Amino acid sequence: MTVTLADVAARAQVSPATVSRVLNGNYPVAASTRERVLRAVDELDYVLNGPASALAAATSDLVGILVNDIADPFFGIMAGAIQSEIGGPGGRAGGERLAVVCNTGGSPERELTYLTLLQRQRAAAVVLTGGAVENTAHATAVATKLRKLGEAGTRVVLCGRPPAPAPADADAVALTFDNRGGGRQLTEHLIGLGHRRMGYIAGPEERTTTRHRLEGHRDALAAHGIADDPARTVHGRYDRRAGYEATLELLRRETDLTAVVAANDTVALGACAALRDSGLRIPDDVSVVGFDDLPFSIDAVPALTTVRLPLADAGARAGRIAMGREEVPPGGIATIRGELMVRGSTGVPKGA
């Protein structure tokens, strides 16, 4: 039936252990012996049995990557970067690690379920990307789960997510984005241009990313003594449609907004469409800003003013840390700042 290690050993006239050593390349093996083994492997077209290997070694070569939505480039870029760094050194089909991408859809239950599934697989590492759900019960459950994973030898890295609460501290490394600072920069840019009446399209409630970006916005308002009118904030999903509808809603509530601050670039695109469909010009009538600087943002017309997050770099770094190939930042936490990209979608307000 299927070829096993023993078959290879027999053909190469060595013991199974030796074959294993050659395949894993972790022990010294005589060159001639290795040669013989590899030839046998080739001749028999042998493929290692992953599960058996994982069982015996008590660790697998799977790396879990949790994302909210893999169809969203924000996550796709990070996932791709992580995956590019988890491969091992071994050129041969040894040393390679597989990325298990888990789409949580932002659901706490699914997040937990996937974490359990990854625990079941004895994943070598787990990287959680993007904002966390802000729900104490859930946060605790996740932290507990992460601690258990860590205890079982799974390296845990948070990428673009704030550090988990205490119980997980010990193990989990966190690369977090400075969403608050980015939010502040964007709104300050607008204030600097002269804007005072700005609408804010926030992401879903109970999400750290949503809250931090919004807080940055409010920080900027407060710093400049601008009243924060609650009617100017609307919550919605992180997608184009939400941006479109939220913008219409904002316009309905207050017709003389001079700027719209969107929770991210995708939402901003929806906002632009809504403004355009409402007969408003960008930035002449209304300025728009996004967040993330996804690849398509520069191609919007006018190009989107936004905050660039180094998603690929962050993902790559998370991947290396997950593989123990990069030093853990001091305190296990690193804050990654965004960079304000001023482009055509923002200008001085109409009256100015």
Added chain:
Amino acid sequence: MTVTLADVAARAQVSPATVSRVLNGNYPVAASTRERVLRAVDELDYVLNGPASALAAATSDLVGILVNDIADPFFGIMAGAIQSEIGGPGGRAGGERLAVVCNTGGSPERELTYLTLLQRQRAAAVVLTGGAVENTAHATAVATKLRKLGEAGTRVVLCGRPPAPAPADADAVALTFDNRGGGRQLTEHLIGLGHRRMGYIAGPEERTTTRHRLEGHRDALAAHGIADDPARTVHGRYDRRAGYEATLELLRRETDLTAVVAANDTVALGACAALRDSGLRIPDDVSVVGFDDLPFSIDAVPALTTVRLPLADAGARAGRIAMGREEVPPGGIATIRGELMVRGSTGVPKGA
């Protein structure tokens, strides 16, 4: 140390076999017994050992998804859809299945490597998305590998990729996009508007998707007696930058093009940027068309005329077929047509 099946069995006062049966839900177990077992599982916080389970059962709950680039929404959307369909009941131990996303970057070697890795994991199914590399040696190698996977019980589905050559026929189901038809539609739309001098920005050579779309374009030209000037075709990667540069190159070669046909939407965006930077207006001076209808395409200004591919539907269907939850199309092959979306980026040529 770690809790095992035996521990649960001891606590529930049953045999390990019974616990296994409860967990897999495939055998009849008395309700009261099941109750007791589940309670023990909970109390001990037991998590099944995936590798052990996979070893014993000779099959895992992993599903491989091969993509060229997970950061590209084209693949992200399909991957997400596939993943959403591979869970569900009918499965073992919880019924959940994990998606192993493999980024090949379009490299034949990596494609083969990942296929081997998936084979090693005893993956329950493998879905290959996107166009294939057109290289006889490689195609044969892949086909051989797919056959082996199929023989080992792994279900193989191609999604957005033409059927593999003969050796794999037997097992692999293929959901292929009608790239040729889509390409033809786009160019015919342009010809209908009066265009005669069209530049074509193709994807990388040796890719089925590239070839089919280009052939569709040429079919349309031929059908209307328009000469196919080789100087009007430029090859490049499937990204924005390639579109930008290829467009500049086309403009350099021939200054009076009235339209640019891009290999896909991403490339089209780059083309739009290049045209704009060259002082040309879309569609007044030059019309532009893309392919795929990715989410951002409708937000381009002007909105992109393109061919919509039902990526999510196709992915979902591929996922269901991979799980044996949907009937295989007759002959194992289904062709999925795209839909022409006429939008603002195309208009009558300048002279007309």
Added chain:
DNA sequence: CTGTTAGCGCATTCAA
């Protein structure tokens, strides 16, 4: 450097 010996934790016969 290489072989021998034990399990890793679970699913599944076969009996009962």
Added chain:
DNA sequence: TTGAATGCGCTAACAG
């Protein structure tokens, strides 16, 4: 409906 026994294929001590 349940239990006892067997082995899935491999790795990791421990010798030699």
